[in-house]
Amino acid sequence: xxxxxxxxxxxxxxxxxxxxxxxxxxxxxxxxxxxxxxxxxxxxxxxxxxxxxxxxxxxxxxxxxxxxxxxxxxxxxxxxxxxxxxxxxxxxxxxxxxxxxxxxxxxxxxxxxxxxxxxxxxxxxxxxxxxxxxxxxxxxxxxxxxxxxxxxxxxxxxxxxxxxxxxxxxxxxxxxxxxxxxxxxxxxxxxxxxxxxxxxxxxxxxxxxxxxxxxxxxxxxxxxxxxxxxxxxxxxxxxxxxxxxxxxxxxxxxxxxxxxxxxxxxxxxxxxxxxxxxxxxxxxxxxxxxxxxxxxxxxxxxxxxxxxxxxxxxxxxxxxxxxxxxxxxxxxxxxxxxxxxxxxxxxxxxxxxxxxxxxxxxxxxxxx
Numbered sequence: 001x002x003x004x005x006x007x008x009x010x011x012x013x014x015x016x017x018x019x020x021x022x023x024x025x026x027x028x029x030x031x032x033x034x035x036x037x038x039x040x041x042x043x044x045x046x047x048x049x050x051x052x053x054x055x056x057x058x059x060x061x062x063x064x065x066x067x068x069x070x071x072x073x074x075x076x077x078x079x080x081x082x083x084x085x086x087x088x089x090x091x092x093x094x095x096x097x098x099x100x101x102x103x104x105x106x107x108x109x110x111x112x113x114x115x116x117x118x119x120x121x122x123x124x125x126x127x128x129x130x131x132x133x134x135x136x137x138x139x140x141x142x143x144x145x146x147x148x149x150x151x152x153x154x155x156x157x158x159x160x161x162x163x164x165x166x167x168x169x170x171x172x173x174x175x176x177x178x179x180x181x182x183x184x185x186x187x188x189x190x191x192x193x194x195x196x197x198x199x200x201x202x203x204x205x206x207x208x209x210x211x212x213x214x215x216x217x218x219x220x221x222x223x224x225x226x227x228x229x230x231x232x233x234x235x236x237x238x239x240x241x242x243x244x245x246x247x248x249x250x251x252x253x254x255x256x257x258x259x260x261x262x263x264x265x266x267x268x269x270x271x272x273x274x275x276x277x278x279x280x281x282x283x284x285x286x287x288x289x290x291x292x293x294x295x296x297x298x299x300x301x302x303x304x305x306x307x308x309x310x311x312x313x314x315x316x317x318x319x320x321x322x323x324x325x326x327x328x329x330x331x332x333x334x335x336x337x338x339x340x341x342x343x344x345x346x347x348x349x350x351x352x353x354x355x356x357x358x359x360x361x362x363x364x365x366x367x368x
Contacts, residue, residue, distance in 0.1 A: 001325045002032045004068030006061040007039040010075045012283025012298075014042035014306035017072040017093065019314040020049040022321070027054035031325050034058045034068055043306040065089075072321055074313065075300055076103055087111035090329060092321065094118055094133075096270045096299070097344055098245045098358035107345040113329060117317065119243045119352055120342035127242065128338070129320070131178050132312040134267075136302040138182030138238065141265045142190065144301075145171070145234040148263045148287065148294050155294060156261040158233050161191025168192050172228045174220070174249055174274055175238035176203040179267050183236045188215055195228050225249055230257040237266035239274040243344075243354030250275040252291065260292035270299035333366075340366060 003026055005017040016039050018026075023033045033055045037047060047057050058064050065071060065084035073093035077085075079102070085091070087110055095116035097104045107114045117129035127134075142160070149169065151157035162168035171187040173180045176198030187194045188211060195216040198204050204217040218224045229235055229250055235258075239246050246268045255264070255277050266278040273279070277290040278297045286298050302309035320339055323332045333340045344352045349364035356363035 001069045002034060002067055003070050003072060003321070003325060004034040004036075004058075004064035005039055005072050006036040006064050008074050008303075009061075009078050009080070010282075010300060010303075013075050013300050013303040015074040015300075015303050015310045015313065016040040016043050016045065016306075017074050017314075017317075018321075019043075019311055020045060020053045020055075022314045022318050023050055023055045024053040025318060025322060026325065029322060029326055032056065034064050036061050036064050040310070043310040045310070070321075070324060072317070074310075075303075076100055077106070082106040082110075085110040085112050089113070090115065090324065092117075092317070092324070094270075095344055097352070097355045098243060099270065099272045101359050101361075104345065104350065104355065104359055104361065108348050108350060111348045112345060113343065113347070114345040115324075115339070115342040116243075116344045116352075117342070119344060119354075120320065120338050121242055122338050127178075129313075129316050129342075130240075132316050133302045133309065134178035134240075135182045136305065136309055136312065137267050138179040138184075138236075139186050140301050140304065141179070141183045141236050141238075141267055142171070142186035142192075142234075144296055145236070145263050145265050146190065148296060149234060149261075151261075153294075154261060154289070155263060156233055156259060160187065160234070169233040170231055171195070171234045171236065172197065172232040173236045173238055174225070175240065175268070176200065176207055176217075177238060177240060179238035179240070180236070181207065183238060183267075184211070184215055187234075192234075195232075197225060197228060220249065226254050226257075229254045232258065233262050235262070235264045235275075237264070237268045237274040237278065239268045240271065241354070243352050243358075245272040245358040246274045248274060248276045250277075252276045255291045255293055258291070258293050261294070263294045263296065265296045267301065269297040273297060 070090040149155035158169045171192045351366040
């Protein structure tokens with residue numbers, strides 16, 4: 001099989017779909033790997049490293065798409081890339097179609113089999129390809145929040161951990177999944193007063209155990225959410241429902257009640273966001289002010305630390321790439337129910353129920 005990886009063109013995105021070690025594994029399995037010239041540069045990966053492992057360097061993204069049976073990317077296609085797709089091609093990347101109706105329509109129109117990293121789901125409900133990026137985003141959220149709380153950046157002028165005689169900042173984290181738990185570790189480690197709001201009681205028990213009761217835990221009733229949000233200095237949106245649009249748990253009225261200069265980081269904005277006032281920004285222009293509150297709503301936060309993110313992502317995606325290339329699409333899907341859940345579009349049909357419901361489009365079972 002011919003596998004292609006192109007340079008990411010989403011604003012500020014510096015990751016790349018394959019590392020040289022990933023190329024090595026594919027080439028040793030008998031496949032041909034095409035890498036667009038300079039695709040790994042911003043992740044600190046040189047063309048020579050790819051060539052050394054057996055890749056062929058191609059000058060343009062168009063040529064990569066034209067010659068490849070499968071495209072391995074990081075982020076969803078941008079509008080200028082839609083025309084490069086061809087029928088019977090496999091696209092393996094983050095898609096977040098619940099917030100990208102035009103992309104969904106383009107994939108259906110061109111008959112592409114699009115497999116989304118974020119909807120590959122194991123039997124225990126975990127998301128193995130989303131997890132490493134979620135861990136990075138959760139940790140980054142606290143670093144970034146601390147940065148924008150500084151007065152020089154328009155924030156309250158609070159140090160997350162405080163000092164003796166001065167109370168620490170209040171951090172509220174909506175969601176106790178991978179993003180939430182990593183944000184909690186970072187905020188707690190810096191000495192902040194941390195509250196996690198999560199509907200899964202087993203998850204709350206886990207958080208209470210690992211932090212020995214020193215992190216506050218709440219269930220997401222409207223009263224609890226409003227009280228915690230309006231008292232927060234830093235709010236992290238870490239809510240996710242696999243494949244579906246994120247519910248709006250924080251209303252504009254709640255945001256209005258927050259202190260001027262507080263900070264909201266909505267990590268879930270790639271699925272629409274859990275804060276009513278959130279709208280997607282970019283790594284090049286990450287913040288805006290709404291109701292006197294600083295909003296940071298970058299959908300691809302891990303793109304700011306591309307070397308770490310690229311290696312972590314390839315570590316997770318490569319086993320699935322090898323399965324698809326070594327077995328072929330049909331046999332790979334039949335052998336792996338988690339991979340099957342990742343298929344969002346196939347042969348002109350929308351095959352993910354949550355995405356179809358979010359977009360108001362017709363769903364077709366992949367099995368049919």
